[in-house]
Amino acid sequence: MALLRGVWELIPTDFSGIGIVFYVPPLTLPTISLRPTDNLVVRLPLASDDIANFLASISGKSSQWHDGFHLIDSRTFSLTHIAQFVAAPIGTTQVQLQIGGARHMTALLASQVAGVTSTAILATEGRASVYESGRCTHEEMFQ
Numbered sequence: 001m002a003l004l005r006g007v008w009e010l011i012p013t014d015f016s017g018i019g020i021v022f023y024v025p026p027l028t029l030p031t032i033s034l035r036p037t038d039n040l041v042v043r044l045p046l047a048s049d050d051i052a053n054f055l056a057s058i059s060g061k062s063s064q065w066h067d068g069f070h071l072i073d074s075r076t077f078s079l080t081h082i083a084q085f086v087a088a089p090i091g092t093t094q095v096q097l098q099i100g101g102a103r104h105m106t107a108l109l110a111s112q113v114a115g116v117t118s119t120a121i122l123a124t125e126g127r128a129s130v131y132e133s134g135r136c137t138h139e140e141m142f143q
Contacts, residue, residue, distance in 0.1 A: 001140060004120055004128040006052030008142040012060035019069040019103050020055075020120040021086065021110055027071065029113045030087040034068045037082065045078035058082065069106070074117045086110055095134055099127070107131045 007018060021029065037044070046054055051072070058065040064083075071081035088109035095112075097105050100121065107119035111131035119131045126142040 001128060001130065001138060003052055003055075004122045004140075005142060007056045007059065007122055008126060008128070010053060010056035012056070012062070014060040014062055015124055016059060016061045016066045017103065017124045018055055018059050018066075018122045019086075019107055021069050021071045021084075021107075022074045022117045022119065023071060024074050024115050024117060026115070028115045029110055030089075031069070031071070031081065031084040032087075033081070034083040034085050035064050037065075040065070040082075044082070045073065045076070045080045048077040051077075051079050054079065069110075069119075088113060098136055099129070099139075104129065108134060108136070111135075 023029065042054060055070060060066060068083040069086045070079060071084060073080050086106050088106050090109060091112065095108055097108055103121055107121050108131050110116055111119045112134040121129045128140045128142060129136055130138040
């Protein structure tokens with residue numbers, strides 16, 4: 001929640017929301033980059049102190065990297081990937097989505113994948129949600 005709050009405090013006027021996957025390498029969750037990162041202004045992995053600033057800076061619709069999920073190594077708390085399409089397996093377990101749409105469902109399903117410690121969503125209206133093991137474990141509304 002602290003990271004999401006840090007991003008919220010710095011969001012641009014065209015904020016589009018963000019999704020984050022926290023994982024322990026090696027990543028077993030299927031992902032693919034939505035955008036090339038060869039012209040990215042920062043070098044990944046990015047250390048923990050700079051993550052909120054960076055995520056806020058790319059979270060506006062005017063940024064080519066605003067879409068998809070961003071991946072953070074849970075062990076080192078470093079941002080390792082940005083703008084990733086996440087193909088979370090549906091599996092056979094029945095899941096219940098309490099709020100949101102596709103981004104929330106992806107976060108919920110991804111949180112069930114081995115090696116994923118949690119997922120987080122920060123919606124445009126300021127609702128922060130954290131998913132662990134296929135359920136929403138924390139929610140907060142930022143003002």
